[in-house]
Amino acid sequence: MISGKKQTIRLFTYAQLIILILFTIVTIFAVYRLSNLGYTLENLANESMPNIAKAASFTNRIQSLSTLTSILTGSTSNPARQLAKQKVDKSIQLVNQSLLGTSDANSYLTRQLATLTQEINELDTLVEQRILQEHMLLKSREKFTYEFSKLFQSINTNIADNKLENKLLDILLLAMQIDQQTRMHALRQIESELAKKLKNAIDGVASSQINTKASLTDIQTHLIGNDGLVTQKIQFLKIVGRTRGRDSFVRNLIANVSSNLDYQNQLTNQSTLQAANKANDSATEYANITVIVGLFSFLLTLGIIYFLYKKIVSRLISLAQQVEMASEHNSTEIHINGNDEISQLAERFSLYLARMKEQESALLNMTLTDPLTAIPNRRAFEAQLKETMAIARRNEWWVSLFLVDIDFFKDYNDHYGHSEGDACLRLVANEIHKIMARNTDFCARFGGEEFVCILPNTNPNGAKLKAEAVRKAIMSLSIPHAKSAIGDTLTVSIGSGSFLFTQHDNWMSDIIFEQTDKALYKAKRNGRNQCDFFAIDE
Numbered sequence: 073m074i075s076g077k078k079q080t081i082r083l084f085t086y087a088q089l090i091i092l093i094l095f096t097i098v099t100i101f102a103v104y105r106l107s108n109l110g111y112t113l114e115n116l117a118n119e120s121m122p123n124i125a126k127a128a129s130f131t132n133r134i135q136s137l138s139t140l141t142s143i144l145t146g147s148t149s150n151p152a153r154q155l156a157k158q159k160v161d162k163s164i165q166l167v168n169q170s171l172l173g174t175s176d177a178n179s180y181l182t183r184q185l186a187t188l189t190q191e192i193n194e195l196d197t198l199v200e201q202r203i204l205q206e207h208m209l210l211k212s213r214e215k216f217t218y219e220f221s222k223l224f225q226s227i228n229t230n231i232a233d234n235k236l237e238n239k240l241l242d243i244l245l246l247a248m249q250i251d252q253q254t255r256m257h258a259l260r261q262i263e264s265e266l267a268k269k270l271k272n273a274i275d276g277v278a279s280s281q282i283n284t285k286a287s288l289t290d291i292q293t294h295l296i297g298n299d300g301l302v303t304q305k306i307q308f309l310k311i312v313g314r315t316r317g318r319d320s321f322v323r324n325l326i327a328n329v330s331s332n333l334d335y336q337n338q339l340t341n342q343s344t345l346q347a348a349n350k351a352n353d354s355a356t357e358y359a360n361i362t363v364i365v366g367l368f369s370f371l372l373t374l375g376i377i378y379f380l381y382k383k384i385v386s387r388l389i390s391l392a393q394q395v396e397m398a399s400e401h402n403s404t405e406i407h408i409n410g411n412d413e414i415s416q417l418a419e420r421f422s423l424y425l426a427r428m429k430e431q432e433s434a435l436l437n438m439t440l441t442d443p444l445t446a447i448p449n450r451r452a453f454e455a456q457l458k459e460t461m462a463i464a465r466r467n468e469w470w471v472s473l474f475l476v477d478i479d480f481f482k483d484y485n486d487h488y489g490h491s492e493g494d495a496c497l498r499l500v501a502n503e504i505h506k507i508m509a510r511n512t513d514f515c516a517r518f519g520g521e522e523f524v525c526i527l528p529n530t531n532p533n534g535a536k537l538k539a540e541a542v543r544k545a546i547m548s549l550s551i552p553h554a555k556s557a558i559g560d561t562l563t564v565s566i567g568s569g570s571f572l573f574t575q576h577d578n579w580m581s582d583i584i585f586e587q588t589d590k591a592l593y594k595a596k597r598n599g600r601n602q603c604d605f606f607a608i609d610e
């Protein structure tokens with residue numbers, strides 16, 4: 073029973089707890105999902121987007137590096153070369169700086185850039201060598217041209233040797249081809265031909281012409297000597313070839329870096345796309361799960377509310393209705409099924425109403441009963457008289473009224489004492505009540521030693537018989553009364569009034585009481601221990 077009493081509170085608490093837990097779970101879930109989504113979006117904003125921007129910047133710089141390398145390779149003077157090299161270095165430095173702090177995936181790119189830097193340095197060295205070699209070639213050519221023109225002039229002025237002149241022109245024409253020639257093999261052929269022609273020219277000069285011979289030998293050295301024009305040209309071509317090769321290698325390397333960057337770009341774009349898709353999937357999944365969880369929570373909350381309504385609210389409403397009905401219909405029937413506080417409350421209400429009813433009837437009884445004789449009192453009489461008169465009017469009955477008064481009761485009291493007087497009153501009351509209460513008659517103590525009887529549907533004849541019966545019954549009690557002036561035992565005088573209301577509908581209870589009292593007064597005046605009758609029917 074004790075645990076049953078707390079069922080409703082427990083039920084209510086559990087329901088609240090379930091709703092609270094449910095909403096806590098939904099909130100934690102929502103925060104967790106939102107933070108995940110937030111992390112993905114943040115990642116997208118902090119990593120993927122800057123990576124895309126960086127990748128674009130790398131591509132631009134690598135492309136500009138290709139152009140700058142071309143300028144470096146094509147440099148024809150050292151200042152131009154140095155300027156181009158500075159720009160190339162700057163560009164590589166910027167690319168390297170951009171690479172700093174990027175992911176491990178770029179380590180290959182970093183190595184590629186290191187190789188590229190090394191190769192560009194070597195290319196720069198080759199370009200420098202080429203410029204130097206070109207410069208030396210120029211100087212050698214100038215020197216040869218100078219020597220040759222000097223020899224030519226000396227031949228013209230000193231000796232008119234057409235043969236030598238023709239040979240020299242031949243050699244000059246061949247020497248001039250050295251400049252135009254870009255193929256090694258052809259240069260070797262020119263060298264071989266020059267060697268022959270020069271030998272022929274030298275051999276053709278008379279030994280007396282020492283200066284001419286010496287000049288020709290110098291020209292021979294300038295042209296085909298170990299450090300001659302042809303050798304220098306060959307050397308120059310070798311450097312040019314190496315420079316081209318290096319340039320081509322550097323360009324390939326740049327193309328590789330560029331394609332690697334493209335690949336990196338693709339990877340970055342892919343990962344960005346994946347991250348965006350993931351964020352989108354997360355958002356969709358979150359929305360779906362939130363809808364499902366929300367719907368589930370809503371249905372569960374509805375279920376709990378319905379359960380609480382059935383278990384608590386509807387039973388409380390029923391209890392309120394039953395309490396209202398019970399108070400309206402003066403009933404004590406309140407019942408609620410179950411074994412919890414509400415059913416206990418209904419039970420208590422029922423008990424409370426029953427007790428109230430008991431107390432009410434006890435109170436009513438007390439107010440309508442004479443405490444000394446335990447028969448109805450004057451208030452009960454007045455109510456009963458009104459009710460009887462109303463019934464009599466409707467049924468056109470006679471109503472008879474007795475006023476019974478103990479004779480010389482003052483003397484009885486004085487002689488036997490007040491408590492004996494009380495006992496005497498109880499005996500008389502009991503006797504009158506015994507006679508009158510056998511049928512629908514009614515008797516009450518009117519006050520003091522006076523009693524009153526109502527006899528519904530009793531005409532004057534009936535009243536006479538009944539009044540006499542009462543008087544004789546009291547005499548039969550043979551209660552000793554030493555101080556009675558009319559005998560040795562206790563007697564009563566009775567005033568009887570009989571009324572038919574057909575003609576006297578306006579007669580009220582106080583009028584008929586007054587008329588009956590007059591009859592009693594007459595009985596007393598006529599000597600007591602007798603009945604006097606009054607009747608009115610017209």
Ligand SMILES: Nc1nc2c(ncn2[C@@H]2O[C@H](COP(=O)(O)OP(=O)(O)OP(=O)(O)O)[C@@H](O)[C@H]2O)c(=O)[nH]1
Nearest residue numbers: 477478479480481482483485490491493494520521
């Ligand atoms: N013991 C007792 N006496 C009561 C009670 N009520 C009234 N009396 C007494 O009844 C007496 C009534 O006296 P009276 O009205 O003079 O009437 P009586 O002496 O009977 O004279 P008659 O009626 O003329 O014969 C009084 O002495 C009251 O004190 C009661 O409850 N108990």
